[in-house]
Structures are given as C-alpha cells and as structure tokens.
Amino acid sequence: MPRYSDMDINASGARDFVMRKRRPTVPQLLMVFTMALVVSISLTVAVMDKIMLGVLLVILFGSIGWYVIVQLQRSRDIVLTTEFQNALFASALGINNKFCIIIKRDGNIVYLDRSFQDMFPDFIKLARRTVDILLEYGRVSREHSDKIYRAIEHGVYDKVIFDIRTAGGEFHKIVMSIEPIMRPSGFILLRGREFVQHRTDVGLEASTPPVISKSTIALFSHVMDSMNMGIYMAGPAGNIIYANPVLEQWLGYGDGEIAARSLSLQDIVQTSGDRAGTIEPGDYEGNVAMQKKPGGTVTTFVNQKIMRDEQGKIMGCTALVHNITRPATDAKAKLW
Numbered sequence: 001m002p003r004y005s006d007m008d009i010n011a012s013g014a015r016d017f018v019m020r021k022r023r024p025t026v027p028q029l030l031m032v033f034t035m036a037l038v039v040s041i042s043l044t045v046a047v048m049d050k051i052m053l054g055v056l057l058v059i060l061f062g063s064i065g066w067y068v069i070v071q072l073q074r075s076r077d078i079v080l081t082t083e084f085q086n087a088l089f090a091s092a093l094g095i096n097n098k099f100c101i102i103i104k105r106d107g108n109i110v111y112l113d114r115s116f117q118d119m120f121p122d123f124i125k126l127a128r129r130t131v132d133i134l135l136e137y138g139r140v141s142r143e144h145s146d147k148i149y150r151a152i153e154h155g156v157y158d159k160v161i162f163d164i165r166t167a168g169g170e171f172h173k174i175v176m177s178i179e180p181i182m183r184p185s186g187f188i189l190l191r192g193r194e195f196v197q198h199r200t201d202v203g204l205e206a207s208t209p210p211v212i213s214k215s216t217i218a219l220f221s222h223v224m225d226s227m228n229m230g231i232y233m234a235g236p237a238g239n240i241i242y243a244n245p246v247l248e249q250w251l252g253y254g255d256g257e258i259a260a261r262s263l264s265l266q267d268i269v270q271t272s273g274d275r276a277g278t279i280e281p282g283d284y285e286g287n288v289a290m291q292k293k294p295g296g297t298v299t300t301f302v303n304q305k306i307m308r309d310e311q312g313k314i315m316g317c318t319a320l321v322h323n324i325t326r327p328a329t330d331a332k333a334k335l336w
Contacts, residue, residue, distance in 0.1 A: 033060070033064060040053065040056035040057060093189075093191070094114075096193060097115075097191045097193045098119070098172075098174065098192050099113060099191070100113045100189070100192075101189075102181070102187055102189055103187070104186060104187060105153075105155065105186050107152065109130060112124060112129075120138075120167060131148070131152070132145075135164075139165045140162050141162060144162035148176065148178065157178060157179055158177075159178070160176050161175050161195055174192045174193070175194075175195045176191070177192075178190060228323075229246065229320055230243075230247030230250060231246075231318070231319065232244070232319055232321065236314050237264075238265045238280065238281050240258050240259055240264060242259055243258040247321055250292075250323055251268060251298065253293050265279050265281065269290055269302070270288060270290070270291065270297070279302075279304070281314070282304070283304065283305055283306050284303075287299060287300070287301055288301075298323065300321050302319050303319060304317050
C-alpha cells in the first residue's frame, strides 16, 4: 500500500517494495546538534555567563540522551516484533510440509526453515548455499534438476516429484512445489512434502465405508414405514439395492426379496403419459405403474432424486413412493 511518507516511491507505484526513509535522518540530527551547540556557545560568549553555558549544555545533552533512549527502546521493540512474526510465518509455511526454503531468481538461498536444517545439517554449514548445490548435495537426478531450473528461470508455478538424499544417506521421495512470490518480486518459495502414492479405485472401494450405511437405511426405512410410504434405492446402472417392506408388500414380494433377486428399475417400474417408457436412475417425478409379482400393476406417485458423491460422481438414485388409491391424483404435492 503506497504511503505518502515514503520518499522514493514514484507516482505510478510501479515498484513492489519501497524502503522507508525515516525523518529526521542521521545527518540532519548531527546538523541540529551542531547548530544548537554553536548557538549555546555564542550566547555564553556574548553575555559572559558560565552558568548559562552549563544550563544550555545540560538541556542540549539531556534532549539528545532522551532521544537516543527512545529510539533505542523503539528499535528493541521492532526487533522483538520482527522475530515473533518471523517465527509465526515460518511455522505457518511449514504446516503439512517437510521443509520450506526461499530463493532468489539467481538460485541463492535466502531462507531455510528449521525442518530443512534438521534434514540437511551438513549443507547449512557450507560457505555458499544455492539451489544447484543443494540438488547436487541431495543427488537429485539430472532430469528432475533441469525441470526445477526451468521453473525457477521462467518464474512459473510447477510441481516436481523426485528422490533426494538427506542426512545419514537416506533417500526420501519428495513432492516439491515451486511457487513464485508476487511481492517483493524476484523470490521463489520452494516447499517439499513426502510423496504419498494414491490408492487405486479398487483399494478405495474396499477401504472406504459406504456413504449410506445399513443402520442409516434401517432407521430411514422405519420412519417411512410409519408413514405408510414406500422407498427404494438403485445403483447407477438401475439395479435396486434396497426396497423397504412397505413397497415390497404392495408389490407382493417378501422382505428383502427385491434386492436379493437383483431386480432393476426396468423390471418393476413403468412410466406413463407423455414420458412413457422405462424409468432411468435420475431425477423424476410423476405417476408410474409398478409391476406386481403375482401379476397386474399398482399405480403410484414417485419422487425420484439422483445421488452424487463429494466429487460429483453419480452414485445412483433414491425415491419416495406413494400408493395412489384414487384415480385423479395428477396434482399430487411433492413428497420432498
């Protein structure tokens, strides 16, 4: 944010960082002190009074001493605040990261966090610390090193996965994020974290609990049974994975028989009217004819909604079913 007290900022504000010039400056303070001293001596010589000279000198040096003490205390407060903020920012940068460093565009390292120092205790003892020396020290492959150099040279965001040798000769698989810092420009943030191999879809399906548990379905079914309302759930291919006892009773099936026989929506549900045909797993609302096991149909009003997971993938559909006992029911209110 531009400040009017900054003396070297131009009107266009093109510079992304401006060094503040404090007022008064050291030369100005020396000039004021010299002028005050000259005036004091001149007045003393003019009136030939040594007591006045002593008083003026006490006032002069007392003012200077007060100013020095105030500035010294202010400098200590600034140093304390800066150290606290540095510790805070360093801790924030290191969250969920194995190490964090900041480099210049020329490759010189200007910041190393504590985790980096623990991983590379011998590297930080080197007289010269640059990113190319680090990659060579960690025995990073030439291919991965060149990719890191290109991202740094062009100042673009990138991620590189590579193996790096740490203290003790151990190799760790690291994902390094290369992130240019916008302000002040010319600096790049490098953050590394442990590479974790993503599990396959089969592994995820085997280890991830179902979105709708059996206990949840049982509780929901109990509520619907109390309302004398049917309910079914179908997978993305249209196979019925659950039907509550009320719906199975309407259609003449035993408890759990519809899901056990792997029936699909096309086996028991038939739409009517302008949208005649088999019902698909998706959003649907309207009258349908459901096929009974002994034969014949039951006219019902179905409110069917599609189900998606957190990534937006279709999981299937669920529906509330109302048994229509009177013929004129086209204006049936929505069930949810």
